[in-house]
Structures are given as structure tokens and as C-alpha cells.
Amino acid sequence: MSTNYATSNEFQQESERIEALWRPEIARLRIPSIGQSEAALLATFAAASSARRALELGTAIGYSAAYLAAGMGPSGQVTAVDLNPERARVARMLWTQAGLADRITLYEGDALQLTPSFGTGFDLVFVDLLWEIRENESGRQLARQVASALRPGGVLVADNCGQQIPAAEGLKAEIAAGSFRTTLLLPLGDGIFVAVKQ
């Protein structure tokens, strides 16, 4: 029987490889990456939804994208976006070292400009730039774009949603008013918002 996600042993080993490669660089470059528990949760959502196509907005040096790829397994593909060229360079270098480079494509630019160009049918979207885009209306705009990008039954995961920052409030309000079956705010890290599209 074929499967598109890793067994727990495979995932455990991949997680250890990711931590060994990324943790020193996250500390050295002071990257505001998600924590390991949030990363494992992201991988679990990817595996639980049998995701094959994931979109990540706000990739930095590629830590969370590596976990998305690990959760999906070898048949999964991550489309990643970040506007910082130096972080993008480090992300690509680390993905190559981790053997994940052929499973992640990084676009350098503004997520609000690029997201509509990626089309539809994503199984999972991870939003991790709400601190940076700041404004309520930008969060709302991003929510509409993400809603279009997801397939029915697809999962939105967004970080920084527990602190009432304007972009997070905008994103949550727009999602709550839209075509989503469930929404949930998990008290993990800065608050992880999860919504499943109808």
C-alpha cells in the first residue's frame, strides 16, 4: 500500500535531521521561527490531511517549510514565499543539505502580490508573516487570497494569532465571515489559528 506521509519513525529521524541543521542557524541569524512543537503540529496537519500541495507565506530560512515537507513525505510539494533574499539563500542551502530541495520551491517577493499567481487547489496554507504585514486590511486581503488558494477541505494554519495584532485580527475576521467549516485558536506559541475550508 502506498502512502504519502512518513511513518512516525521516519518522521522522528527527519525531525532530528532538521533540528540539527536549522537550530544553529536560527540562533546565529536570530530568525523568529516557530518552535519545535508548532513545527511538529504543522507536519501533523500536513500528514493528517494527506496534503500533497502546501503553500507557505513567510519562509525565512526554511525551517517550517522543511517540517511541511517532512509531514507530506516525498510526494508532497511546498510552494514557499519570502521577500528577504539573504534568508532565501540560506533556506535553499539548508534544504539542499537536508535533501529536501526538490520538494520545496521558494519565490522571492511580496506574498500579497504573489499568492494569486499560484492558482488554487492547495491542501494546506501556512501563514507566518502577520507580524510583518501589520495592517488589518492586509490581513483581510491575505485571508481572501488564501481562501481562494485552498481546495475544499483544505487547512489554513496561521501563526501570531493570539496577540491581537491588526493583521491577525483582520485575517481571523475575514476567515470567520467566509466559507470555512471550522475555526480554532490554539494556545501554542504566539497563538496558532486553524481553519478548515468548506
Ligand SMILES: C[S@@+](CC[C@H](N)C(=O)[O-])C[C@H]1O[C@@H](n2cnc3c(N)ncnc32)[C@H](O)[C@@H]1O
Ligand atoms: C516569522 S518569519 C517566518 C519564519 C518561518 N516561517 C519559520 O518558522 O521558520 C516571517 C518572514 O516573513 C517575511 N516577510 C515579511 N513580509 C513579507 C511579505 N509581505 N511577503 C513575503 N514575505 C514576507 C520576512 O522576510 C520573514 O523572513
